[in-house]
Amino acid sequence: MSDRAAAARILAPSDALTVETVRSVLHWNAHLFSFTITRPPSFRFRSGEFVMIGMPGERRPLLRAYSIASPAWAEELEFLSIKVPDGPLTSQLQRVRPGDQLFLGRKPTGTLVADALLPGRRLFLLSTGTGLAPFMSLVRDPDIYERFNQIVLVHSVRQVSDLAYRADLESHLAGDPLVQDQALLQLSYLPTVTREPFRTGGRIDTLIADGTMFRSPLTGPKHFDPATDRVMLCGSMTMIRALAAQLEAAGFAEGSNAEPGHYVIERAFVG
Template sequence: MSVDVYSEKASCERLLSVHRWTDKLLTFRTTRPAGYTFTAGQFARLGLEIDGEIVSRAYSITSAVADDELEYYAIIVPGGKFTTRLDALRPGDTVWVEKLSYGFMTADRFTDGKQLWMLATGTGLGPYLSILQQRDVWEQFEQLVVVHGVRHREELAYADQLEGLRAQAVAQGLPARLHYLRTVTRDPAAADGLLAGRITALLRDGALEQATGLAIGVEQSRFMACGNPEMVTEVREILRERGMTPLRRTGGGQFVTEDYW
């Protein structure tokens, strides 16, 4: 799309900072368009000008809804059109942010349930970082569970932030307890509290329930799954086998999911 056409629906913002977790994983921040609103768990569409045209991609917003800036957690895909350019950006460079926010994977859509399970592979962790910065979710549920699955342990980004959110919630006397589970699939089995194996295998064989001490069931459990589309599909199948159905606008349902590609 040409810059002229795109500029009607997007706002010209600035890259503020880049934090590199590994050579392929980074957190970046942009200025926030004037009047931009979103619900925790939603994504923005970002545009970069490449060869005179705008290339746009979806990015989950990791920052809190009240933050002055917008933050995102990204992987650089080998040969990827958008991310190759993203990798080369420097603070001060232009990033277009579409004026609307998108997505339905928000915790406020659940009207019941005691446990919120948030399953992520790779950068699919992003939406949960924003959700967990909202006080409401700590009051809405009794148990919050984040399960982050990655290939290698150095890809377990945001561990300190998640531990910090848990400690802050305890200090503030918020009702919910956060269980934060991490699993690696391509490193040797862990001796330091990490799980080993795919999220789907751990869900199927009861390892997630064992690690948290929580029983999964239709009455009490609500699920979000985000990231690798094959993981998301398999999670949906496992949950259906357990009697759960997708969240419906008209009410009912236990899970909501988001595919990243």
């Protein structure tokens, strides 16, 4: 069966999965795309959580955990994905079109949520690649601006074209119906590109070490301070493990839904 035939197959819901319809697809470049699907009326989630997305397989659905890129209030669910030519799921998923059907898990979960952090003044959202997705959910949610005075979203990628949502973030989410006013005053966007010329280069650890992370318009100390700062990490395991160790050495404690802390990672993805 061809990929298109598989995508067009009529799907049946189950106790664990609903069947949703693709609403839109945007290909950012040759290896990165985003898409939106319908949202069931009963589907509730907190901005920053992830859920299972899937397509039919030979014997059972092919499922993978995806962070939700849309905020908790949105009418549709949005996702950001890489394209893996021989990937069991993404080889098919990258070919979906509006009108195709997908499986959606009924139970979102995750730790990249505001509830897993202690109160603070500055929130740093540090991401690589598609690790940007949960942070797009958070920065489009009014709640995060009530919890933190300043929010810094860092996105590290290899190529300039990998900077998904760049125009939206550079405009401070201008036109967003709920957060444009808060984002203009409170959100800072710091994109960095490691393998092509760009105004900011270097990995996230370099931006921390040379102070770029803490430059104006950000106010406060030029380093991470557990008394005022909270951090979320999402992306490559190498980045997460290195920065988590750095934060721990600086006195930060990892948080969870059961016990909020100074920083959080998504354990389901890191292991």
